[in-house]
Amino acid sequence: MAMLKLNQLTAGQEATVSYVMGDGPVSQRLLEMGMVPGASVKVTQLSPWGGPMMVNLDGYSLSLRSTEADLITLLS
Amino acid sequence: MKPAIAFLGNPNTGKTTLFNALTGLRQQVGNYPGVTVERKHGQLTTPHGVVELIDLPGTYSLAAQSPDEEVVANVLRGHQKGEQPLSGVVVIVDASNLKRNLYLVSQVLEVGLPTIVVLNMMDIAKRRGVTIDVTALEKRLGVPVIPMKANVGGGVTQLNAALMQVVAGQIKIPKPVGLRDPETGKWQSGRTDACGDHPIAQEAVARYNWIRGVLHGIVFQVPSTRSHFSDRLDKVLTHRVWGTVIFVIVMLFMFQAIYSWAGPLQDMIDNGVSALGEWVGSWMPSGVLKDLVQDGVIGGVGSVLVFLPQIVFLFLFIAFLEDCGYMARAAFLMDRLFARIGLSGKSFIPMLSSFACAIPGVMATRTIENRRDRFVTILVSPLMSCSARLPVYTLLIAAFVPSVTWMGGLLGFQGAMLFAMHALGFAVAIPIVWILKRTVLKGATPPFVMELPSYKMPSLKLVGWRALDRAKTFVQSAGTIILAMSVVIWALSYFPTADHNYFAMMGHAIEPLVKPLGWDWRIGMSVLAAFPAREVVIAAMATSFNVNVADGDDSSGILQALQNATWPDGAPLFGLAVAMSVMIFFALCCQCGATVAIIRRETNSWKWAGFAFAYMTILAYLAAAIVYQVMAYFGVGI
Structure with missing residues (x-):
């Protein structure tokens, strides 16, 4: 089964976060900002052309790039 | 020792507004020893004596990733050099975004200090359909919770009372949250699957589980079909086409407004300076001392003070954009460009602040986590046209750019020229960053995980306070370095005799050097005198072109003198080409001793400060020479 990632969503789509990959500083910041299992996220x-995306994460706006959204796996 | 209480919270929670409301103007701003993190202290007088309040930098977590966060964590634990152990801590949280804000609270509760939680922005939460049972939240967190409205409407009395309880030792140390297994030290995340197995993930999951438990049943959200005002605004303001168009219009409007609104105020200051000069002239006996006071001191400082209204307006605009939440959107729009040259949109905020002054701009780079990216941003920030360049632009534009307007006076050629001068520094910064990121400060493109705060009505108090604070700094520097330079210039042009003075001798010596830029010795000396501080150029021009501001000539006297100035053969000295060459030199050159000093402090090396100074001076000279020579070749503006 192919895993769905946050950077595969289009504008207006909603999903639930499954987990964040990696243990580097970017993953840590994403987790602290609330990208935890069960959080709801909407693009x-x-x-x-590779610009950042804006998402609504549990009620607040967060911007992140496609490469960073690639770390976030969603429940399909 | 006075008891100390720290204020901390996520960025954009209104922490600084609250801090200012409590401490007023009695604040000391400095640095922690050895690191470049701002240390901001204020004092609160209570019936029990004076309490020292500390405004810590905004932070999302105590697991430090940036120098700011490291200092916050150290201050809380009482390990920070230059800070006494705390008596208590106030955590400011955003009620409209309680879940994420409680992450930091969960960490603070483990530090073991008497804690107060301020539930700020209750009005915004209410508008978003969120209701919070404050009493229940207080019980579950085990610490006092004080609700408050954004922009500090009420609640301050309650907070004051709570602060006094902290001082009196009446607030207990909170019970630890207890998210780790006491025996194994493992995070109790309730998950054993391999996916979230890293300790980092385990901690985040454990904390957010705790938060879910705390908020369960006491926070209610009315589901709404209509999207929030802030989200609807973002649909347009961050749109790839409309967002960019609006951004350019906002910037254009800002510069035109500075140009047209400050005029009447400037005339008032101008008349005041002239009157002061005449009054002094009426009773002082003639002689060297009178000339020094009238021409050197009043004339020199007065010619600079005239630009105070413009500087205040610029700071008002920037503080307004920052406080209403637009600045983060600008960073979002700019990220694509910045990612391409090797930085992130976060570098845009210090650069935009540098349009007011490079010093706060350079200091604003502290939020950039990576050292190399921070240095690159520091090195290009002084290229942004700061308010000290305004006097040169406005003077030369008024004198040599025709005043044509379009759209009923909303946009004009002069405003557009002012905008172009400001755009120039930014346009030049792009290739410079690209080169730096591929040579001396090589590194990968940094991430761009950034919160976009909800739009809000800016606190007029905070915006006004910041502009006033800047105005104060400007007047102080006008009083010291500019005054000193004005006196030096006056002395050089007064001795040994007025006709054969040192100023002219030095000028004639350097004229060959500035000839390629289309300048004569008088312009050359004015620009040279402005290297310690740009503002000096006006006083220096007044001296070079024999204008006596304090003798009753107002600053339009300088304007006319420039328009009438000629070469020895009678040809007019200034045209659009020479005006542009002077303005471009000012736009790109690092003529500011204070900026060089701040770069040295923030990079902790004279090497980088020297590098910034050298590359900008060479760049300014070459660009001014090229523009003049090209315009001269085609006979434009000569």
């Missing part, structure tokens, strides 16, 4: 704005 609110996408910018083309």
Whole structure:
């Protein structure tokens, strides 16, 4: 089964976080900011050509790049 | 020793507004020894004596990733050099985003200090349909919880009372949250699957589980079908096309407004300075001392004070954009560009602040985690056109750029030129960053995980306070370094005789060096005199072109003198080409002793400070020469 990642969603789509991969500083910051299993996340704005995306994470706005969203696995 | 209480919280929780409300203007700002983290102290007078309040930098977690977070963690644990052990701690949380804000609270509760939680932005939470049972939350956290509205409307009395309880030792140390197994030391995340097996993930999961338990049944969210005002605004303001268009319009409007709104105030200051000069002239006996006071002191400082209104307006705009939440959106829009040259949108905020002044801009880089990325941002921040360059731009634009306006006076050629001068530094910074990131400060592109705070009405008090604070700094520097330089210039042009003075002699000596830029010795000396501080250039020009501001000539006297100035053969000295060459030199050159000093302090090395100074000076000279020579070749603006 292919895993669904946050950077595969399009604007307006919602999902539930499964887990964050890796144990580097970026993963740590994502976890601290609330990207934990069970958190609900909705893509609110996408910018083309590799620009950052804006998501609503449990009620607040967070920006992250596609490479960072690639660390976040979703429940499908 | 006075008892000390620290204020901490996530960024954008209104912590500083609250801190200012409690301490007023009695604050001391400095640095922690050995690190470049701001140490901000204020004092609160209570019936039980004076309490020392500490405003710690905004932080998401005590697991330190940046120098700021490391200091916060050390201060709380009483390990920070230059800080006494704390008597208590106040955590400010955003009620509209309680879940994530409680992450830091869960860490603070483990430190073992008497703790108060301020539940700020209750009004915003209410508007978002969130209701919180404060009494129940207080019981579950085991510490006092004080609800408060954004921009500090009420609740301050309650907080004051709670602070006094801390001082009196009436607040108990909270019970530890107890998220680790006391025997194994493992995080009690309730998960054993391999996916979240890292200790980092285990800790985050354990803390968020605790938060879910704390909030269960006491926080209610009314589900709404209408999206929030902030989200709807973001649909437009962060849109890839409209967002960018609006961003450019906001910037253009800002510069045109500075140009047209400050005028009347400037005239008032101008008249005041002239009147002061005349009054002094009316009773002082003629002689060297009178000339020194009238021309050197009043004329020199007065010609700079005239620009105070513009500087205050610029700071007001930047503080406003920062406080209403737009600055983070600008960083979001800019990230794509910054990622391409090897930085992140986070570097944009220090750069935009540098448009007011490079000193707060350089200090704002402290939120950038990676040292190399921080240094790159520091090195290009002084390229942004700060408010000290405004006097040169406004003077030369008023004198040599035609005042044509469009759209009923909303946009004008002069405003556009002012905008272009500000855009120049930013445009030049892009290739410089690209080169630095591939040579001396090589490194991978940093991440861009950033919170975008909800839009809010800015606290006019905070915005006004910040602009006032900057104005104070400007006047102080006008009073010291600018005054000193004005007196030096006056002395050089007064001795040995007014006709054969040292100022002119030095000027003639350097003229060959500045000739390629289209300048004569008078412009050359004015620019040279402005190397310690840019603002000096106006006083230096007044001296070079024989204008006596304090003798009753107002600053339009300088303007007319420049327009009428000629070469020895009678050809006009200034045209659009020479004006542009001077402005471009100012835009790109590092003519600021204070900036060099702050770069040395923030990078902890003279090498980087020297590097910034050298590359900017060479760049300024070459760019000014090229623009002048090209315009001269095509006969434009000569």
